[in-house]
Amino acid sequence: MEARSVRGLSGAELEHGISVFLDQVIRTLELERTAAPLQSRRISGRAGGGKPALSEIGDTAAQHGKELMQHGFTVEEVVHDYGDLCQAITDLAFELDVQIEVDEFRILNRCLDNAIANAVTEFGYQRDIVVADQHAHDLNARLGFLAHELRNQLSTATLALSVIRNGSVGISGATGGVLERSLVNLGNLIDRSLAEVRMTAGLPLQSRLFSVHDFLAELKLSASLEANVRGFTLKVSDVDPLLAVEVDRDLLLSAAGNLLQNAFKFSHPHGEISVNAYAVADRILIDVEDQCGGLPSGDAEKMFLPFTQAGQDRTGLGLGLSISRSSIEANSGVLSVRNVPGTGCVFTIDLPRHALGDESANAEQ
Template sequence: MLHEFLSLHRVELIQRCQTKVAKRASPEATADELDHGVPFFLDQLIKTLTMEQTANPMESRKVSGPEGGGKPAHSELGDMAARHGGELMRRGFTVEQVVHDYGDLCQSITDLAFEINEPVNVDEFRTLNRCLDNAIAMAVTEYNYQRDFVLADKQVQALNVQIGFFAHELRNFLNTATLALFAMKDGNLGLTGATGSVLDRSLVCMRTLIDRSLTDVRMTAGMPLRHELFSLADFIGELKLSATLEARVRECALVVSEVDGRLAIDGDRDLLLSAVGNLLQNAFKFTHHGTKVFLNAYAQGDRILIDVEDHGDGLPPGDVEKMFQPFTQCGDDKSGLGLGLSISRRSVEANDGILRVRNKMPSGCIFTIDLPRHTLLAGAGQV
């Protein structure tokens, strides 16, 4: 009888399973993986097989559950398998290893029975498969439940951090703007003085922070793109208007090249405005006082290139890819959330473009947006 065979060779079967576990490469497995898995499952299997030899074989379902799948029924085996699945998830094992644990035992039983020529009848083998099926189903279900719970908790934590950063930065800019306004009112100061410049800077920073956050929300939510064919010259002209004030606040100059009126972009205008705007804000942030930031847009073959060039300290070695990660700031100026470049790359790539960056000599760097080239029809939207 199979239950007698399992009882007699219980220790050897567990050892065989431990050997299989030890051979797994990733994650590094230990005998602890079996604590609430194979030994308990083996005991419940033996108990089930033994009860099926009694006058009330269906009582075994209370131990190992019914067959046929569907909604899992309460059973001793199911409860222990669920516990095992949750344990493996918390220890960092994969869902594949949850399945392997039970597959190891089935293979060990089959191998040992074959080696010592132990017969296993059809009904006993069906019971073994039913127990394995129920145990795997309950273990995987609990594993996925615990994993989803952990992932949801991490997402909430990440969202709280992001909201906290946003609120902190917005409060700082609003506080500075409020103090500047009070100072101007108390001292009857004009808008063109130093205090007015502080107010300008704070308002520009708040606008930038809100624009970036809205774009990030839109990209994260996966909202559909709003494709349209629009003039490159008009696009650059709009950027020039909004960036000129920030250039003045940052005490540098913005130089914008002439753009061929026939060139066009087919994409989501708002996302691309955000992408180039973030690059310009980044350039104003790091370029040296009194220097120039260049905005150039031109065609090269079947591509349209938009360059944003600054006169800062350039890119530190090894920071090129790191700087595109969210909440990453590579320069000495740590103001802002560190989201601008990440949002720019995602916005550009969503429009079938490429964002790259390179150092230039003797100082500074150039960010380039590379997009498919399109042409306007005669008289349509040209500048």
């Protein structure tokens, strides 16, 4: 019998399914030799599959499939579990020079067929339950974090507005700044959540050709408000107006916006945030450079994991970089990070290069 990984199961647990199954096969063979051979179907189940019917082998095989799933086995190992038993029986018969009759082998195959079918069916059912529970848990966790952050920002904005309404302070003062920051943060949360919904739902991309120059202008316009509110200098480089990318503009804007939000969040106060776009061979690169001071060795890639946050500012869900990477990869791009010790991080969006005019050329072709 082929040796297979038992994943730490004890002998008693391994024998549960096989020992009971062997006993059921023996009883089935015995009943087949009586005057009422059809009584064996109560144990083995009927041949040929079809509509499920109650049988002892079906019941215990289902329990065995559930047990193997709970101990981390794969569905292939569930099938091989019974296949190994069949191989062991035939090998033992050969070694003892015992001939297995055709009817006996037919009955053994019926028992194995029904056992495998029921074990695999229950294995799949139990696995679906585990997956559904995990998805529900992850969804509840994300919804909980999102609701918490939205409530905090909305509460802050409401309080600031109440103070301004009372007339004791002006809209241009510090309280107005609090209101402005809260509204900016609310907008960021909503934009990031919409991008995550699109990526999770697998909605089709709305790809189109557009100028990188125009895209950076839009990105600068939307990010300038947050830069001013937080006290940062935002510098966006000039780029050849003919350089273009062909991607889902909303997803790219969301990804780049997340990178800028991350830069504003972790950079030293009153620092400079830079956005530079340039072409290298057949690629368009967009760098977002912050002044966070750099990262400890080995921490760069960890930032892309969901619910991961670094630094003292723990606001947000810890999903921004994870969503950004998914959005870029969905557009045949790459999002990477380079650590600059003592200075900060450079996040790079790498996309296929196009030029304005490609759209008409493609249409002619």
